[in-house]
């Protein structure tokens with residue numbers, strides 16, 4: 436039996452099994468098995484072929500944003516409007532057949548916007564180019580789920596299912612669980628909070644299902660069974676996402692208003708140029724980029740050419756952004772701004788110092 440059939444069999448068994456206290460553990464096991472098969476199906480390490488390989492587009496700029504959506508929702512129209520790159524647009528489906536990168540320039544940052552082919556339901560299982568598209572989504576710092584406002588609400592859930600199936604978790608943090616494999620000593624399970632969505636027995640059942648007989652588990656948040664499995668699998672990608680409803684020129688104002696009030700959502704019309712500036716602002720905000728200015732000794736900071744970094748970036752990241760050799764030759768740094776302990780004065784810092792937006796940095800080498 437192939438993996439796809441095995442997955443189908445488990446899904447059918449899960450659908451058949453009533454959900455209650457007596458079946459909880461069995462369902463937990465099935466879930467664990469299912470997740471394992473899906474991982475096999477999608478990770479490139481599997482021998483079954485080049486699964487999980489995205490489009491071969493060089494990452495460039497300060498961050499990558501991927502456009503994911505069904506055919507003809509307006510992905511290419513958006514790329515053509517927001518960047519200097521033209522991507523073919525047409526009224527028929529599957530106009531775009533490969534990944535097309537463009538660049539959004541905003542607040543001194545260069546953000547790569549990736550136009551992708553439309554996907555269909557079942558994309559993650561290998562239908563169409565879907566698998567390649569969702570694999571590319573995994574490499575993004577932000578995903579734009581683009582939706583046609585004139586079509587049913589269902590499309591959003593279907594896309595979420597496809598991304599979930601390849602291990603992408605949208606707008607979620609990594610669960611606060613510490614997991615360590617051991618070679619002996621059995622299972623040590625500790626929780627610092629009360630578990631209301633799963634329980635110890637289920638957790639132990641799942642560990643047994645994964646043949647993990649020696650490990651330390653420390654659960655520090657009220658997680659679900661699925662989230663625990665994510666921790667064990669370990670290759671999940673936690674990516675922020677914006678839901679972008681296009682073609683609002685073609686729906687009622689009431690509906691526009693309702694959509695616009697939904698969390699993580701932006702409504703636009705590419706054709707009528709509605710709200711595109713706001714979308715770019717929201718992209719910038721969701722990426723949580725940090726801008727840092729560099730300054731040479733005795734000179735003023737260079738405000739014209741900031742270094743853009745991800746939130747949580749350190750002095751080491753600044754060095755790497757300028758030249759690799761800076762790390763090995765690093766002596767110390769000086770930082771002015773929000774991250775300086777002595778602000779408004781400078782603080783002397785080492786490579787692991789975390790920066791804040793609009794800091795000014797000097798690097799001194801040996």
Ligand SMILES: Nc1nc2c(ncn2[C@@H]2O[C@H](COP(=O)(O)OP(=O)(O)OP(=O)(O)O)[C@@H](O)[C@H]2O)c(=O)[nH]1
Pocket residue numbers: 504505506507508509510511512513523524525526527528529530531532551552553554681682683684685703704705706707
């Ligand atoms: N009414 C309306 N139509 C739009 C809007 N934006 C795009 N369209 C139309 O939607 C159709 C599809 O646009 P594309 O940009 O090719 O869509 P796509 O998502 O790239 O499609 P594929 O590459 O085939 O997946 C075209 O006929 C566009 O003119 C909009 O804001 N309003």
Ligand SMILES: [K+]
Pocket residue numbers: 506507508524525526527528529530531
């Ligand atoms: K199209």
Ligand SMILES: [Mg+2]
Pocket residue numbers: 510511512523524530531550551552553
């Ligand atoms: Mg297109």
